[in-house]
Amino acid sequence: MDDWLKDSTEVEASWVTVDLAIFTIRSAQLMVLLIERGVEPFLGRPALPGGYVQKNETLREGALRELREEAGIDGNKLHLEQLGAYGDPRRDPRGRVVTIAYLALGPDLPAPVGGTDARRAYWAPVSQLEGKQAALAFDHPAILAEALEQVRSKLEYTAVATAFCGELFTLSELRAVYEVIWGQQLDPSNFRRKVLNTTGFVKPTGDQRFPPTGRPAALYRRGDAWLLNPPLLRGAGHTV
Template sequence: MDDWLKDSDEVEASWVTVDLAIFTLRGDHLMVLLVDRGVEPFLGRPALPGGYVQKSETLREGALRELREEAGIDGGALHLEQLGAYGDPGRDPRGRVVTVAYLALGPDLPVPVGGTDAENAYWATVEELGRDGTRLAFDHSEILAEALEEVRRKLEYTPVATAFCASEFTLSELRTVYEVVWGQSLDPSNFRRKVLGTTGFVEATGGQRMPSTGRPAALYRRGSAWVLSPPLLRAGGQPA
């Protein structure tokens, strides 16, 4: 270690945590998974699920364990990716704690069950959180806001919207994902033309779903593309 580091009064131990911004669709609502903290700091305050990474774990393993322990959800089948690292001094009153935030998406995920240091786990409507101004523990409100915008952006340039759908879905169900996440109404015919005109976005399964009324709807699955070209842009190119 450099001598200047040995003598510095500012050197302190740091800890690493993981936090998860997990989204699903229920009906026509975009939901995020929250827990009520069962311990200090921020006892009783809503927060994103997460916790300390153990010495023997990778970051991803820690994220999946925390999801299982705090909410009783198996994250193995989720779309899971790193969102970013957050390490502002003072973000955690216990000391210098750097967290690596993960973004996770899944179709109609189950009712969570609180555990370990989570007093309660539940799905909250993103729209209501924004409207009532609820402040989450630590810097989780900022993490959630950035995660939400990342999801909205990824819907424009990648086929990640299919992560909100079952393995087979109709174009109407896929359109609902875009409308709910973006908060914008989309013209069905125009949406269908754009999706089917984007190479590798979806592929037909050959199956059909019979609605309660009307004609049967064709079923699709995610295609082979990782990037949408051309992209499907939000109205005005601005966040909903």
């Protein structure tokens, strides 16, 4: 850290960073993007991608830049929304750093490429990180936990599940998104009925996908509605 940052003043200076919880589904698993830190603090530890916001950029611009620099991913193609602010004075050993966390979602995102202060970037199964509070640097375990619950909740009330699908998808592919993220099996008939009875959730294209074996499946695209009415609520059992 530069000497001028170490100067003690009557009012301690604060800095702003952005961190990103980026989720995709690969090989039927919910994955989160991590980087291996190439600098102190927490050298060699896994962390969410992120960094300092530059003087002349907005928070969103900083998030998009960090995503591009640290992982080689174009965030403009993702569903990107602000998750919240984290300002515990002890969250960063370098000083008072407030971070704005972003949630990003995309369909089967490619293998990332590490850069800048990241030794490498990689997809990690969320199931291997839940409950391991010391696994990630800074307060990133808390950010990851809140981001994950945000995604699970948003699946109930919004059309965000379609962000994990391509432009065209089958109802079976959409159901798989819910099953992977909620961690429960859903009854195909009940799921189909509820999706098609939710106004504006999906829009039929009139086309079909022909698998190597089995019956062809109708193709849909995301509809015009964002809020789902009625919502698709998580149940206590294993069916919708």
